[in-house]
Amino acid sequence: MVSLFKTHYFAFTILLITFLGCSVSICHAEDYLQPAAEPQTKQIVIGGDYNYPPYEFIDSKGKYTGYNVELSREIATVMGLNIKIKLDTWENTRALFDQGEIDILQGMAATPERTDLYNFSPHTYVNHSIFARDDSPKITNYTELEGYRVIVQANGSAFDMLNEAKLNIVLIPVETHADALRLLASGRYDFAVVSNLPGLYLSQKLGLSNIKAISSLERNRLYGYATKTADKALLSQFTQGLAILKNTGRQQEIYDKWFGPLEVSIWSKAGIAAGLFVVVLLFISTVVLIWNKALRKKVESRTKELQAQQLQLLHADKMASLGVLVSGVAHEINNPCSILTLNFPFVKEAFEQAIEILDEHQVEHGDFLIAGVSYNRLKHMLPETLDDMHVASNKVKGIVEDLKSFAVKGETAHQKNERLDLNELTKRSLRLVNNQLKNSTSNVEVNLANKLPTFYGSGSRIEQVIVNLILNACQALENKSQKITITTYFHSKYDSVVLTVEDQGIGINAKDLRKLTDPFYTTKRQSGGTGLGLSVSAGIVRDHQGQITFKSTLGEGTKSKLSLPLIQKENEL
Known part of the structure; x- marks a missing residue:
């Protein structure tokens, strides 16, 4: 049994990474809502490698075929595109692409060097x-x-x-x-x-x-469609087409047609059980590294642009300027975030199905280590860890959508009407910021009221507000001995539930306190602050007919208070 595990580690890693990658083409939520483009008269030239099976190649009859070729033709059908596929040596194809004679490549690996030159919409x-x-x-x-x-x-x-x-x-x-x-x-x-x-x-x-x-x-490497950086509109059409094929199940049918027979011949149940843990660790670490790098570069770039245009922004519509900022970063954030959101449930289900095999191995050979952790412990720890990661990835995606909603005044597509418990939202928020709390203070007091009444609203958006308030309290502390107190209670006079976050940090002077929720206002510009956190939070609270207020004494600390009314009808949100 042990030798069988070792034999299939490598093989399984390749398969599952390939399978997981198939979902990466899903991008913005609005991609699903846009109608298919009208048929075009301009012909789009798609390039590829003439001998790269099973992705793309010329068969014995001289016909273009393969996974990439069939995928491109299906996208052209659903999007109404006029395409011409051209397969040549990879060296010639690259040269024609760079010269502008080929509009888009249907199969290119997204290496760090290439992401500076091209835009990518990966499909595997x-x-x-x-x-x-x-x-x-x-x-x-x-x-x-x-x-x-x-x-x-x-x-x-x-x-x-x-x-x-x-x-x-x-x-x-x-x-x-x-x-x-x-x-x-x-x-x-x-x-x-x-x-x-x-x-x-x-x-x-x-x-x-x-x-x-x-x-x-x-x-x-992520692998899929690539265009020049100036051809974002063209890439968007192929991205939307991929999303349609994914949702209809057609992309999976094409994938199974080309890769299914090859996969069946090289995988086994034991390989799946053993390789799963390697894939989970490799997948998570790779995605997080790519996402962090892209986000950091984009935030740094946009921050410099905002600083350079500060005088102009004072006389312009700040909401429109924010819309430009968000449109630039939303795609970069949503691509890696979609990988996490879509695949965590699959990884969890695969682990649950592998438990029977692992239990048999444990009965036969005793407890064993996986990634340095005993199987007994991992069996209980991994599902909970994946659930927390799934919640966190959904949170990231929700923040991006809230920024876009903030930039486009009056947008309500992402507002929901859920029956919510402020205590449960607070507990979930505390789990998400647990690491920041540990790094900021050794003195946290949490006082949650018993049996708070529920209210209507969007759980992810209120959770975002709570997270922002807690993180601001952490950033205000000067040493770990200073205290943060988090309290919930019911205010019977105003028929509302209340959350307070109080810190013993540096405090805020009176003139700055009035501007805390203004867009772009921040006292932490030098440390990367954008001035959007509390501004977005205030907008969310207003959408829920609530209030957010602040009291502070310089040198003594700050108290933030979030009040949310209980009586809210669905058509009011």
Whole structure:
């Protein structure tokens, strides 16, 4: 059983990452609401690699086929697009794309270097593997390729990565993956680095039985449509088409057609159970790193722009300016956030189905470690952790939508009418900011009233307000001995539920206190403050017919008070 686990770790990782990536094309919520574009007279030229199966290739009858080709044709049908698919060597295709003779690529890996040059709408993941002959030298990691002759596709992402690795590797560039595998199988050179699924597909189809994948290149990349940075409108049409195919189930049918038979031949139940934990850790860490980097770069860029235009903004419509800011960052945030939101339930379900296999393994071999944690503990801890992460990812997406709603005055598409418990919202908010609280103070007091009456509203939006109030209190503290007190109660006179957040921090002077909820106003500009948190919160509270007030003494602390009325009819929100 143990050896079977080890055998399928690598294989399963590739499959599940590929499967998870299929959902990444879902972007803004409004993408689902836009009507399909009218048929166009202008022909859109789509480029690809003529020998990259099963993604895109020319078959024995000279016809264009593959997953990418079929996906592009389906998108053209649902969006009413006039397309022409052109497959050539990858080197020629890249050159024609850069020269403007090709409008969009249907399959390109989103490497860091390329994201500065192109916009991407991914539909899957690609992972590169090291292929070797039976008599090749024994290695376990791409860093051990130093001193060997390695075959790679010219101008591919693996070629770029190995070039940047600054290892003493002799790279042998070839035109296609098939060329690389044939050269390796013939006994020439030492190793080949190719995309994993095309490598497996070609080695089986060409009958290259003396080569096999021995190690991952340790780099998984988003893979899909790419345009020049100026062609956002064109990319948006393909993104919307992907979303439609995803929701109708057509994209999954195409995926199963091209990848299903290959997957069935190489996976097993034991591989699924063992590989799941590796995938979870790799998936979460990769997405978080990409999302943090993109968000940080975008916020820094937009902050500089706002500072440079400050005088103009004083005489312009601040809401319109905020709309420009949000439109620029919403797509960057929602893409990685959608990966988390859509796939956490799948990962949790897969884990629950794998428990039976793992329990059998535990009965036979005793308790064992997974990622340094005992299985007994992980079995109870992982589902709760995934639930918290799912809630947090939904929160991020909700914040982006609230910013857009704030920028477009009167927008109510995301308002909901739920029966809410202020105590439960407070508990959930405390879980989300638990780390910030621990880093800011060792003295937190929480006093929640017994059996608060419920009220109507949007739970995610009220939760956003509570989180903002708690984070502001944390930022006001000067040392960990200072206290934060969080209290809820029912105010019978005004028939409302109340939350107060009180800190013993630096306090706010009277002239600044009046401007706390003004858009763009912040006392923390130098530390990255945008002046939007309390402004957005105040708008949310007004939408719920409530009030948010502040009392503060400089040098002694601040008390924030959130009041929400109980009687709210659904048509009032």
